[in-house]
Amino acid sequence: MKRTLKRATLQLLKSAGVFGLVRDSAWRRHRLLILCYHGIAHEDVQLWRPGLYLEPSRLEQRLDFLRRGQYNVLPLGEALKLLWEKHLPPRSVAITFDDGTFDFFSLGYPLLKKFGFPVTVYQTTYYTDRPIPVFNLVCSYLLWKRRGGVLDKGEELGLKPPLDLRSEASRQAIVQTLMDNCTRDNLDGMQKNEVARKLAGLLDIDYAEVLSKRVFQLMNSQEIAQLAREGVDFQLHTHRHCMPKDKLLFQKEIQDNRECLDKIISAERVHFCYPSGVYSHEFLPWLAEENVISATTCDVGLASPHTNPLLIPRMVDTNARNDLEFEAWLTGVAEFLAIRRAATQHYPAAHND
Numbered sequence: 001m002k003r004t005l006k007r008a009t010l011q012l013l014k015s016a017g018v019f020g021l022v023r024d025s026a027w028r029r030h031r032l033l034i035l036c037y038h039g040i041a042h043e044d045v046q047l048w049r050p051g052l053y054l055e056p057s058r059l060e061q062r063l064d065f066l067r068r069g070q071y072n073v074l075p076l077g078e079a080l081k082l083l084w085e086k087h088l089p090p091r092s093v094a095i096t097f098d099d100g101t102f103d104f105f106s107l108g109y110p111l112l113k114k115f116g117f118p119v120t121v122y123q124t125t126y127y128t129d130r131p132i133p134v135f136n137l138v139c140s141y142l143l144w145k146r147r148g149g150v151l152d153k154g155e156e157l158g159l160k161p162p163l164d165l166r167s168e169a170s171r172q173a174i175v176q177t178l179m180d181n182c183t184r185d186n187l188d189g190m191q192k193n194e195v196a197r198k199l200a201g202l203l204d205i206d207y208a209e210v211l212s213k214r215v216f217q218l219m220n221s222q223e224i225a226q227l228a229r230e231g232v233d234f235q236l237h238t239h240r241h242c243m244p245k246d247k248l249l250f251q252k253e254i255q256d257n258r259e260c261l262d263k264i265i266s267a268e269r270v271h272f273c274y275p276s277g278v279y280s281h282e283f284l285p286w287l288a289e290e291n292v293i294s295a296t297t298c299d300v301g302l303a304s305p306h307t308n309p310l311l312i313p314r315m316v317d318t319n320a321r322n323d324l325e326f327e328a329w330l331t332g333v334a335e336f337l338a339i340r341r342a343a344t345q346h347y348p349a350a351h352n353d
């Protein structure tokens with residue numbers, strides 16, 4: 001359904017009182033809406049990837065809407081337990097953030113705290129105590145900052161000039177070449193950071209400034225520990241933000257992720273989120289063997305007691321959704337109008353080394 005037609009339909013349904021009827025129905029009572037956020041907009045990153053970021057003011061509006069609408073915002077683990085027991089309170093919602101980037105610490109959490117809402121962070125951990133940005137993301141961002149140009153250098157980084165920075169596809173091809181070169185040369189995270197620094201130099205961008213603003217950096221151990229003490233729930237998202245097709249490597253991602261988080265703060269970690277929302281049915285028994293009891297995707301929808309616990313849908317909330325669409329998901333109305341398809345991949349590649 002085209003977005004304008006969909007919005008007109010939603011407006012009509014809202015005017016006719018359908019939103020309220022569905023929101024307070026027995027059907028909605030047995031369903032849980034899990035909201036999914038990635039990053040909170042800072043600097044100009046929301047222009048680079050509009051589908052990943054939400055303005056802080058928009059997040060505040062969303063949280064205010066939840067409060068005014070008397071939605072029951074529950075901790076994820078409790079919400080899932082009540083869902084499976086068919087004992088959810090009316091208008092149940094859970095809030096999740098993926099990745100655990102620094103902007104959650106600086107911008108997202110303070111707003112959640114203001115409203116007193118519980119939150120689960122699906123924390124990836126490879127970069128936790130490396131004060132450097134996720135390599136592929138920062139390279140993509142640096143090239144995007146010089147979009148529109150053609151660069152006549154780059155040999156020192158194994159690139160073949162001229163480098164066309166005018167399209168997302170050509171910029172992404174450059175990122176891929178840089179990643180392939182790093183893999184070929186077996187570079188670790190810090191060495192890859194030097195590649196990103198050199199790239200910034202070629203593009204005449206102050207890399208020290210990018211580093212100081214902690215763009216694409218994860219929360220460090222101290223920040224995670226501080227938030228955990230304040231009640232933030234940290235759950236699994238793989239160590240390197242990737243999903244190997246090999247069972248042992250896949251399970252090592254879960255084990256390393258759990259071990260890193262346990263070193264910072266001990267807690268039960270049995271909830272998982274597929275990196276980039278990418279999943280395969282072969283992963284399900286592997287997750288179960290690792291004592292994972294819930295796994296969320298980025299496919300849009302509400303969870304019911306009959307939903308496969310290892311394929312739980314969420315509603316990815318970004319600047320692209322207006323208030324009416326947000327409300328339609330909260331009430332459950334949007335579930336009936338949704339186009340069923342797997343979510344698109346959000347990240348160009350893994351956070352690996």
Ligand SMILES: [Zn+2]
Nearest residue numbers: 098099275276
């Ligand atoms: Zn992620």
